[in-house]
Amino acid sequence: MNQKKVYVIIIILTLTLIIYDHLTSPVLSISSPGQTKEACAPCGAPCKEE
Amino acid sequence: MLRINNIGIFTLLTLAGLFLGLLSFFDSGSQGIILLLLGISLGAVFLFFQYGFASGWRSLIVKKNPSMISYHFLLASLCCIIFIPLIELSPNIIGSYAPVNLSLLIGAFIFGFGMQLANGCGSGVLFTFGSGSTRMMVALPFFIIGSVIGTFILPFVIDIMSLGQIIIAGNATATQKTLVNFIALFGVFLLFHMYVRKRNISIDKKLLLGTFAVAILCVLVLIFSGSPWGVTYGFTLWGAKLFQSIGIPIESFTFWNYSGPKRSLEHSVLSDTSSLINIGMIIGAGLLASIIGMFSSAKWPPKVELISAAIGGLLMGIGARLSFGCNIGAFLGGTASGSLHGWIWFAMAFVGTYFGIIYRDKVGFK
Numbered sequence: 001m002n003q004k005k006v007y008v009i010i011i012i013l014t015l016t017l018i019i020y021d022h023l024t025s026p027v028l029s030i031s032s033p034g035q036t037k038e039a040c041a042p043c044g045a046p047c048k049e050e
Numbered sequence: 051m052l053r054i055n056n057i058g059i060f061t062l063l064t065l066a067g068l069f070l071g072l073l074s075f076f077d078s079g080s081q082g083i084i085l086l087l088l089g090i091s092l093g094a095v096f097l098f099f100q101y102g103f104a105s106g107w108r109s110l111i112v113k114k115n116p117s118m119i120s121y122h123f124l125l126a127s128l129c130c131i132i133f134i135p136l137i138e139l140s141p142n143i144i145g146s147y148a149p150v151n152l153s154l155l156i157g158a159f160i161f162g163f164g165m166q167l168a169n170g171c172g173s174g175v176l177f178t179f180g181s182g183s184t185r186m187m188v189a190l191p192f193f194i195i196g197s198v199i200g201t202f203i204l205p206f207v208i209d210i211m212s213l214g215q216i217i218i219a220g221n222a223t224a225t226q227k228t229l230v231n232f233i234a235l236f237g238v239f240l241l242f243h244m245y246v247r248k249r250n251i252s253i254d255k256k257l258l259l260g261t262f263a264v265a266i267l268c269v270l271v272l273i274f275s276g277s278p279w280g281v282t283y284g285f286t287l288w289g290a291k292l293f294q295s296i297g298i299p300i301e302s303f304t305f306w307n308y309s310g311p312k313r314s315l316e317h318s319v320l321s322d323t324s325s326l327i328n329i330g331m332i333i334g335a336g337l338l339a340s341i342i343g344m345f346s347s348a349k350w351p352p353k354v355e356l357i358s359a360a361i362g363g364l365l366m367g368i369g370a371r372l373s374f375g376c377n378i379g380a381f382l383g384g385t386a387s388g389s390l391h392g393w394i395w396f397a398m399a400f401v402g403t404y405f406g407i408i409y410r411d412k413v414g415f416k
Contacts, residue, residue: 003184003187003347003348003349004059004182007187008059011332021291021319022318022320027317027318027320028317028321029321030074030085030275030320030322030326031276031313031321032275032322033283033313034310035277037309038308038309039308039310040147040215042148042280042379043375044308045208045305046308047149047215
């Protein structure tokens, strides 16, 4: 298939999924998982408890 | 001037950007739109300057040319001058800190290997995908799948041989800490730069300018988001939401019960910093590519390259989760925040890159 067509399909599909997710999920403030208190890494994973 | 055959792409991406920007604005106010705009700028800047990590590292190993990699250290040193004081002085800004452990070593190695197979790192996959790269149309979905697989593994390995977070000059004042980290990063830049001069390799002034542009954008991301720029968590979240939508109980896995990931899984993808910037990067690169005629018109690459891209994407995804990020989140964000894990990530990913290049040679990947 033509690469441009594949690109357009991916973009439209992604956009649809983002909008669906946005409309069906709550939105609070924008944040990163690393900004939670117990996060030990940017992904939000905690450190070993001593 | 717009190329007629790319007006369709330009229109599609403009509408996508406007629509997502408005959605984000209505729910999260100006912060959402600013982060999306910063992502768009990053995508355009990375594409315009062809600011690559994978090719730069390969250039050092294959051509003995450290020009590009020297700029990566210059970029980190420029960022650290602003990052460390902001992190130290502002309670609302955090650094990119992560533990030094076995998963960091293995994950970074896997990432470096995969980066050469896919021919791009986290940011590279995004901006080249945005500009229509067929290889990245394959690599990106596998990157997303790989990063979700990484979340299944991470909780079992995160504590193995863990020394916890190690902050360089951790007990020093903010000024001393900034100075120590700046000297280390700028020192590596100077070493590489001296080698470039010694070998009479011409200095790429465009890339130097690109380095300053990326540094400014990275600082703005830190200021407006409260944490250093990271790419791969966005992929992880997208994958988790997709897995969830097909009935896989992602929410019951350990990783997704940590409070940060749990929060992002339960909320809109547009309330996640990394996702907003990633979406912006794709749009920004695509818009610029369609305007200046850089949108890829290449045919599909040979099967071996597509398979390599898929394996590379998968490995980068797993590696990024195990090693707490990619060249941006772990290396750039880590070193610029003064975290030792950033340096270790670089060393291990570089070893992985070396073996990735050997693999490329073996399969005839050009």
